[in-house]
Amino acid sequence: MDTESVDAAEAEFEETAPVCNLCGGTEFKPFKDRPGERCVSCKSLIRHRIAFEVYGRSGMFASRRSPPYGLRVLHFAPEQKLHAKIRRGVGAGYFCADAVPEAYRWAQCLKLFLPGDLMMFPEGYFDFVIHNHVMEHIPGTYRDHIPAFCRILKPGGKLIFSTPGPDMNALTEEGGEHFATDAERKAKFGQYNHLKKFGRDLPEFLNGLEGGTFAWDSLTTADRAKLGARPGSNRFMIWEKSRDVAAEPAGVPATADAAGAAREISAHTEAGIRRLKPR
DSSP states (O other): OOHHHHHHHHHHHHHOOOOOTTTOOOOEEEETTEEEEEETTTOOOHHHHHHHHHHHHTTTTGGGTSSSOOOOEEEESOOHHHHHHHHHHHOTTEEEEESSGGGOTTSOEEEOOTTGGGGGSOTTOEEEEEEESOGGGSSSOHHHHHHHHHHTEEEEEEEEEEOSOOBTTSOOBOOGGGOSOHHHHHHHHSSTTOOOBOBTHHHHHHHHOTTEEEEEOOOOHHHHHHTTOOTTOSOOEEEEEOTTSOOOOTTOOOOSOHHHHHHHHHHHHHHHHHHHSOO
């Protein structure tokens, strides 16, 4: 944006009275020195409100009202502010996961370590894989994590996520898991449990990933202002798998009834997933 456009966007933000799209609240207070960040009514942060808007526009909640029915969504680190609404919007195909499932007592989380545990899912299994400020907590490089997420997407499926930043004037720095102390991680990455800080190479990597297309979320400056977000802040990245990519569930035997075999594998995987959920 040029200076005039930035000024106009900021003016639009200042003139807009935000409304929480999760509870309808109109009163907001600062959070971590960020003015207007937290909804007084439901305690949601801007990134929760932006996430819910982006998920809705992506078509994630349409399947309960019209074909195709039975979408599958895999949600990592399901936020309490979003979990119940997404579960109602998606239905039985909504799965949650985290490396520390006991931290999410409001959700029945699978215990998954990334990216290796994603191999339990067949290729092309989910319609959506979503996470919000998760990747900065995962050991290793995002260049391993993102292809693992994309593998389990169906053709036409979407990976939708956000991270702090990314800083478009810098390159990603990783390796926080090798630091000796929390203090070192906080000094380097801004938070004691952050293991990386993302830069412009993250969206560049997504844009160059074969088998799909990358885009930033479609929210306008006005859309963001209505949710209390400043222009250009809290952007979500979306990678959509090409619809002409053949996705055959892993482990499906060669058979004349390929569709039937796929259904058997899906049912088997579904049963395995549900057995893993805490009781």
